[in-house]
Amino acid sequence: MERLDKFLCDSGAGSRSQVKLLLKQGRVTVDGLPEKDAARKIDPAANAVCLDGQQLGGRVRTVVMLHKPAGYVTATEDRQQKTVMELLPEQWKHLELKPVGRLDKDTEGLLLFTNDGQLLHRLITPKQEVPKVYYARHEGQATPEDVEAFAQGLTLRDGTVCLSAVLEPLGAGESRITVCEGKYHQVRRMMASRGMTVTYLQRQQEGPLGLGSLKKGQSRLLTAEEIAALEEGAL
Ligand code: URA
Secondary structure, eight states, rough: OHHHHHHHHHHTTHHHHHHHHHHHHEEEEEEEEEEEOOOEEEEEOOOOOTTTTTEEOOOOOOOEEEEEOOBBBSSSOOSSBBBBGGGGGGGGGGOOOSSSSSSOTOOOEEEEESSHHHHHHHOOOOGGGGOOEEEEESSOOOOOOHHHHHHHOBBBBTTOOOOOOOEEEEEEEEEEEEESOTTTTTHHHHHTTTHHHHHHHEEEEEEEEEOOOTTOEEEEEHHHHHHHHHHHHHO
């Protein structure tokens, strides 16, 4: 059971104060009967709540993909710096989306958000092994020895041991890196441990999802099929 005003907010009907007004104006019905009491308890699975005759669905499970530009920190709030939340459209505010894992301030690329706590947990638990693919520009040149060291599982300069990862040299100072965990500054630190300082980093893929034609700074909702594929990979 939950409060009617919360259910209305979660459904995207408006802010707390807008919802109050809607109720006052008699535009909300519960099981066909007008309801003005914001504190009325409803069961979203059993009661039909309508706004202007349209049934509302409560807080729908949502997953969003953002093409993160550099310069934004992955956090829900920050006093000093711009956060990735500022890049999401205003109309998704009520969905209470949270970033899935994090990208460094200077890293660009694919960042997911969801309001599904379980999915969030599954995706950020390293043992679930959702592969993440990065494109890096870096100093130096990746050698066959570096490729082998990544495959073996690198030990970082501070002694942190990484799971086996795939390093694919793409050309002079360019590589693709696939990792199945999300340690702090992981790719940058892995590359640095082999003497290759990363100068640009972009996440191109997470599990079955790629950036596609999504432009820097743009975001979009995932389809039901994409969410299903993501969940399958994270099971
Ligand atoms: N590895 C990094 O070093 N930085 C990121 O943002 C993501 C992976």
